[in-house]
Amino acid sequence: MKDFGLTYRPTKNPAPAVAQDRRYGITDMDSAARYGYRMPPQQSVPEARLTEDQIKVLYGKTSPTEDSTKSAGLQYQGKEIPDHGCLGSAILSFRKPYEDKAGAEVASRISTESFENSQKTPQVRAVFDKWSSCMKKEGYDYASPMAALATPSFRQGKLSAKEKKTAVADVSCKERTGLLDVWFDAESSIQKEMIKADAQALNKLGELHWKKLSAARKILADA
Structure with a gap:
């Protein structure tokens, strides 16, 4: 933005809400x-107050005020905008070196x-049956937690x-039957075998993730 002679200061975003992992459906009783x-409501992010020039240079063709189908490049004061x-x-x-x-x-x-x-394993199918029976006692007819979620x-x-x-009944039956532990253990076991088979590719990906995270921290520290 400085290269275009414009100032820009991003808004201060609120702290992100605690992420809810719903891989196995809902798990938090309070929620x-x-x-x-x-999903619990997210805290709204304050909108930055930007001039038309700032919006144009900041977002380029992705700006809501611009026609992204135009083949010609956008310019600001004679300088081409990405x-x-x-x-x-x-x-x-930033992302490209770590892809x-x-x-x-x-x-x-x-x-x-x-x-x-994991959903095809005997132990998970068995715990699904226990969960389903528990739900029936509460007056609900679902074959699996995924069916309820859908x-x-x-x-x-x-x-x-x-x-x-x-x-509430869903989470309660998960807790009473130990469904989450059984399902997690079954899937973890499957994943470990799959990870062994592709360890080289995953190690490379992991190293790039750590390098990317380190680079991001440096940018934030310098800022």
């Missing part, structure tokens, strides 16, 4: 009682296949008392 199957603007250009130039498409694909495949395969009325529309009660 279930308050929000059902919905297609993705200063912000997009900074992100892309490892092959490693990322391996990690993604392991994540997807281990999750799918209920259309629990994903859209107004949050209902029924959804909250179902979510």
Whole structure:
């Protein structure tokens, strides 16, 4: 932005909310009682007060005020603006040295296949049956936690008392049957075997992640 003769100071974002891992469905009783199957509301980020010139240079063709289909490059005071603007250009130039498409694909495949395969193991199928029986005693008929999570009325529309009660029963039955520990152990076992088979690719990806994190910390420290 300085190169274009413009000032820019990003807004101070609030501390991020604690992430909820929903790999095995909802697991937090307080959240279930308050929000059902919905994600807790996120704290809003204050909007930066920017001039039209700042917006144009910061976002380039990704700016809502620009036509991204135009082939001609954008300019500001005779100087060409990167297609993705200063912000997009900074992100892309920072990310590029640490990209490892092959490693990322391996990690993604392991994540997807281990999750799918874990649900086919005898121990997970057995604990799903226990969870389902527990839910039936509470008045709900679901074959698995994923089926409850996928209920259309629990994903859209107004949050209902029924959804909250179902979510509370869901978490309670998970706790009573030990479902989370059983499922986690089964998937971890599968993942460990898959990781062994692709250790070289994953080690490279891990090293790049640490280098990227170190570079990000340096940027923040210098700032």
